[in-house]
Amino acid sequence: MSLIIAYIGKNGCVMAADKRKIGYFGDKENLEILEKELYNGEISSDEEFLKRAEDLDISVKITDDASKLKIVGKCVRGEVSTKGTFETRRRRIYGTTKGYQLVELLGSEVTSRKAGESGIIIFGNVFAKKMAENLVSKRFKPSSSLKSKGEIFEQIIKEISSVTPTVGSNCDVLRQDPLFSTSQAQKHLNLTIDHDVKVLVKFRQNLTEQLVQQSLEIEMSSKIIDEGDVGRVVSVDGNILYVQLNDKTQAMDENWKQLAGPGQNVIMFTENDNIKIGDKVIIKNEDLCLKKDKSSLKCDVILCSL
Template sequence: MSLIIAYVGKKGCVMASDKRKIGYFGDKKNLSKLEEELYEGHIDNDDDFLKRAKELGISIKITDDANKLKIIGNTIRGEVSTKGTFETRRRRIYGTKNGYQIVELLGSETESRKAGDSGLIVFGNEFAKRAAETLIKRNWKASQSLRYMGEIFQGIIEEVASKTPTVGKNVDVLMQQPDFDKTKAQQHLNITIDHDIKVLTKFRQELTEKLVQQNLEIEMANKIIDKGEVGRVVQIDGNMLYVQLNDKTQAVDGNWKRLAGPGQNVLMFTDSDDAKIGDKVIIENEDLCLKKDKSSLKCDIILCSL
């Protein structure tokens, strides 16, 4: 759902991209049908796209604020991506003066990496690419300045966007003109790309850890006890009660780390002078208390079911 056009050569690198992003939700078979109609150019505007999606029972969300281009050092990176069931597939072009590399990634693993020193490169679905390439042939002149190339690329993307909802009319244009010959360009690209992929790998690892933690928090939050018996008093020291947890209860801290399991003791505090060994401890209406007289108890732990 993207269109990226890049020039790389002795003048430098200029890259233009739309900013459209489309999210889908619905039946896979109908979604495939909708995508087929889109990519074959049978749907040519947003209104018809929304109407056809509704007919097929597909919910869609269109935004035009995605940043598909980024400057990294003396390099411009353009990326188109497709989210699969388990992994995101990325196709990237890294361009600078006198050099570019095209990298294909599955997750953060490199599947292919190709290099060149000059050229016009177009990323996009087949319909958008064909339309863009036709317009490039009509408007392109090798004598044009880098800035004028950028203006032409912007106009091409805007025109393609009028023919297909897969491309948005909001456009980013970036340029880079470092003092690189062909050898220095590839050396710089190698260093830049290697580092960029390492950053992606680290980001994915951190994201995975965050998702695991979020899933743990959801799981544990669902286990927090808000009703029922949790244990009994086994020792008393002033206003401190040592409560032995029953066989269905565990105690965790604020980070969901287990502090005590069934049969182990936890510390609670009471204002009552009538607590006795053997008293049952319960949670009633989400309040921790002694069962016999509902006198309130306090603790700095979270009580969860197993």
């Protein structure tokens, strides 16, 4: 659902990209029908697209704020991605003066990498790419400045967006023009891409850790005790109580790390001066208290079931 047009030449690199992103959900067979009609150019407007999606019982969300271009080192990077069931596939072009590389990734693993010195590269679906190639061949002026080339690419993207909902009219245009020889360009591209992929690996690792932590928080929050017995008093020291947890209760800190398991003691606090060894501790209506008189207790742990 993207269109990226890139020029790489002896004076620098310029890329233009739309900002459209489309998410949809529904029956697999109906999704395939909708995609086929989109990519064949049978659907020419957002209104037609939304109507056709409704006919096929497909839920659609269209946004026009996706950033597909980025300055990385002294290069411009363009990326299109497709989310699969388990991994995201990415196609990237890194361009600079007198050099570019095309990189394909599955997740954060590089599956293909090709280099070139100059040319016009277009990423897009079959319909949008073919139309862009035709328009570029008619309007591109090799002698024009990078700025002018970018303006032409932007006009082409806007024109294509008027005949297919797979491309949005909002555009980004980025340029880079460092003084590189052909060998310097490829050396810089290699260093930049290697670092950029490492950043992606680290990002995915952090994201995985966050998802694991969120999953743990969801799981543990469902185990927080809001009603029932939790233990009994085994020692009293002024307003400090030592409570032995029963065989179904554990104490966790705010990061869901276990501080005390069944049969172990936790510290609680009370303002009641009539506490006896053996008094039962319960949670009643989400309040921690003594069973015998419902006097309030406090603690610095989260009490959860096993």
